[in-house]
Amino acid sequence: TLPTKTTDEWLAEIDKATTRSPSVAIAVRLMYGLGLRESEAASACWEWIDWERRTFTPGITKGKEAVPVPMPRWLVAYLAPQRRPQGLIAPGKQGRALPDGFARYAMRRANAATSLTGITPHRLRGTCATLMSEEGTPIQTIQAIMRHKDPKTTMGYLEVNMDV
Numbered sequence: 001t002l003p004t005k006t007t008d009e010w011l012a013e014i015d016k017a018t019t020r021s022p023s024v025a026i027a028v029r030l031m032y033g034l035g036l037r038e039s040e041a042a043s044a045c046w047e048w049i050d051w052e053r054r055t056f057t058p059g060i061t062k063g064k065e066a067v068p069v070p071m072p073r074w075l076v077a078y079l080a081p082q083r084r085p086q087g088l089i090a091p092g093k094q095g096r097a098l099p100d101g102f103a104r105y106a107m108r109r110a111n112a113a114t115s116l117t118g119i120t121p122h123r124l125r126g127t128c129a130t131l132m133s134e135e136g137t138p139i140q141t142i143q144a145i146m147r148h149k150d151p152k153t154t155m156g157y158l159e160v161n162m163d164v
Contacts, residue, residue, distance in 0.1 A: 001126060001127040004118070021092075023090035024103055027041040027044070029075060030075075030090065032128060033072050035067050036058065037121070038121040041098075045086065046087055049071070051076075130158050
């Protein structure tokens, strides 16, 4: 998982690596903060955010079933100044969805700059699940948020942190 003590530094390195394509930095934060798959972050729309309830309900998902996902305060604060009534949150070229693998380059650079290994888009999803578990979120809730059919799949995403 992405260590919490390194998160700010790692995200700052993501920002440095994406100065020419800031949408990538936004999408990476969506993966980290909401546990979205890479494709879900690329297709995320502003109209799926409930600003009053601070939730995000993925409209296009792998399993076609989605529940509202609580948005961390830091993510709400990050997105609020960029808020739009509709459309892609992190648009790619010509307003289209970001392409497959859009985060690879930036994540490799951030990993190298922070001496981390193995942080990938999918590990950000695991990091989100692990953080929810460490905060006391029940496994059934994490399972619903991650959109897993089987709780064993969700449990496979969780990493043990002996400090928590």
